[in-house]
Amino acid sequence: MNKRQLGSSDLYVSEISLGCMSLGSDTNKAKEIIDQAIDAGINYLDTADLYGFGQNEKIVGEAVKDRREDILIGTKVGNRFSAGQEDWTWDPSKKHIKEGVKDSLQRLGIDYIDLYQLHGGTIDDPINESIEAFEELRQEGLVREYGISSIRPNVIKEYVEKSNIVSVMMQYxxxxxxPEEEILNLLSNHSISVLARGPLAKGMLSSDGINKVQYKAENGFLEYSQDELLTIVKEWQGYTGDKRTAEALALQYVLHHPTVATAVFGASSVDQLHDNLRYLEAEPLSEQSYEEIQALTKDITYQKHRMK
Structure with missing residues (x-):
């Protein structure tokens, strides 16, 4: 598995990585998925304190307790919640971030977090205070690097200008x-990497894409109508075959841009994991095919939370 540098840090992540939110609550099943992912060369696991209100971190921690040296662990903070309560409030304060890291470390059963990320953010946050918390955690050795998870251009710009983030996780x-319109180049110019979540677009770009469109996009998706999506997905299958699956094509597309360090996919079963691992066997994506895919889809832009 090829690895890419995360920003200007000394962390190198596998080109495809495992988002753990979909693992479910069965620890043995989760461990099987994680073990097979690591055995295949995946070295980055992404979770968050909010997933399952802490339970996902516990499951991931249990699954990797004998394999800590083989992996990089990323988790997130910013949502305040209490045990047993399925509700949360947004809290990017320094106090909460520094409390949250201790809770995450305990649930994960580890001594440090490789990549600690702010799980969202608004332009009205006390951004300088949040950055100060992350910087202190890095100096204390509790986190190796930090980043944010956001699709808000104005928030991303603030962190690019004021912080030492090494990554931004965003849907792509x-x-x-x-992200192609403005974010990718902005981050590239500042040596900040992208962790691309949702690379299969809710499964619409998978081998089961037509079915996914029919029951997940009844009201469309972003600026696409359901009929437009069905047309695109049918043509999408034309770029697959013996040398490349639909899943592999989706992963290859986002990884084509050098600013993307890893494509983070979810898997709720070993079969889904293996579908994504077919990326490793795929014929390289040509520049011509990449441009044809761009012509097939829409060049849409962020309409909200604009940069000033």
Whole structure:
């Protein structure tokens, strides 16, 4: 598995990585998925304190307790919640971030977090205070690097200008090309990497894409109508075959841009994991095919939370 540098840090992440939110609550099943992912060369696991209100971190921690040296662990903070309560409030304060890291470390059963991320953010946050918290955690050795998870251009710009983030996690796929207009180049110019989540667009760019469109996009997706999506997905299958699956094509598309360090996919079963691992066997994506995919999909842009 090829690895790419995360920003200007000394962390190198596998080109495809495992988003753990979909693992479910069965620890044994989760461990099987994680073990097979690591055995295949995946070295980055992404979770968050909010997933399952802490339970996902516990499951991931249990699954990797004997394999800590093989992996990089990323988790997130910013949503305040209490055990047993399925509700949360947004809290990017320094106090909460520094409390949250201790809770995450305990649930994960580890001594440090490789990549600690702010799980959202608004332009009205006390951004300088949040940055100060992350910087202190890095100096204390509790986190190796930090980043943000956001699709808000104005928030991303603030962190680019004021902080030492090494990454931004954002939704990015061939149907949601909003990052291409301004964000990818901005981050590239500042040596900040992208962790692309949702690379299969809710499964619409998978081998089961037509079915996914029919029951997940009844009201469309972003600026696409359901009929437009069905047309695109049918043509999408034309770029697949013996040398490349639909899943592999989706992963290859987002990884084509050098600013993307890894494509973070979810898997709720070993079969889904293996579908995504077919990326490793795929014929390289040519520049011509890449441009044809861009012509097939819409060049949409962010309409909200604009940069000043």
């Amino acid at each position: 796929n061939a149907l949601d090309r909003r």
